[in-house]
């Protein structure tokens with residue numbers, strides 16, 4: 001099976017390449033040259049002909065390039081449109097021209113916030129997926145990850161796991177499952193972390209978060225206080241039922257798994273240093 005991965009040197013795609021390379025014939029593509037043992041085609045997704053060339057002979061395209069939330073202050077609306085929307089249109093033009101039957105398209109949970117150009121670009125991108133599914137029969141799996149941007153250090157990573165974050169490794173696993181999936185025709189999936197919280201935990205948290213954490217990790221309060229972790233004011237639950245049922249997505253990382261790892265590091269005596277690492 002031949003898989004084209006666009007934006008191949010990016011945060012998500014580079015991890016997906018490592019996970020797929022033993023099972024698929026990979027062709028990588030990016031706007032700038034990439035040193036790789038795989039086939040590589042330099043392609044700017046804003047240029048349709050580049051993508052048509054890159055997609056030749058492919059069975060699946062995993063499409064990742066986009067300006068995203070962190071670029072909202074530094075990139076113009078035109079930049080967002082050209083890369084995120086025109087780039088996606090060109091992707092489908094290339095898929096049609098080369099009769100590529102399946103696309104895995106990386107959307108975002110920002111698709112729900114259409115009052116900024118990023119969210120709008122993801123909404124339009126998903127509409128293009130639906131359109132090309134209806135009109136050209138291309139199977140489209142759209143993944144909507146939460147925030148997995150690189151973190152400053154492990155403390156930052158942990159704190160994000162109580163807000164809108166999801167572990168990059170879980171997002172990579174979701175993309176790998178989407179590439180392998182043979183049953184979904186055209187559907188979008190929330191790719192979120194899975195927390196263990198019960199409804200009682202969610203209610204109790206704003207009054208006594210330590211009581212909640214101690215139910216899962218003995219000594220949680222001491223760890224949080226000792227290493228100066230800031231806790232969110234509230235917690236909630238997330239729904240990954242569809243991704244679990246249809247893709248087999250089972251995220252492994254959340255604040256509790258992090259705290260357990262921190263407890264192990266604490267016992268070894270190198271937790272403070274470990275928390276400062278990326």
Ligand SMILES: NC(=O)c1ccc[n+]([C@@H]2O[C@H](COP(=O)([O-])OP(=O)(O)OC[C@H]3O[C@@H](n4cnc5c(N)ncnc54)[C@H](O)[C@@H]3O)[C@@H](O)[C@H]2O)c1
Pocket residue numbers: 006007008009010011012013029030031032043044045046063064065066067068083106107108109144145146147148149150
């Ligand atoms: N990072 C997050 O937290 C997050 C969250 C939700 C959704 N997403 C989505 O996931 C996808 C991947 O995100 P990421 O963080 O891995 O992105 P990234 O910024 O790390 O990588 C993007 C890649 O696209 C390439 N690229 C840029 N312009 C290009 C062009 N004109 N032509 C071809 N390639 C080009 C870049 O060189 C880079 O390799 C994006 O679609 C993003 O919107 C990201």
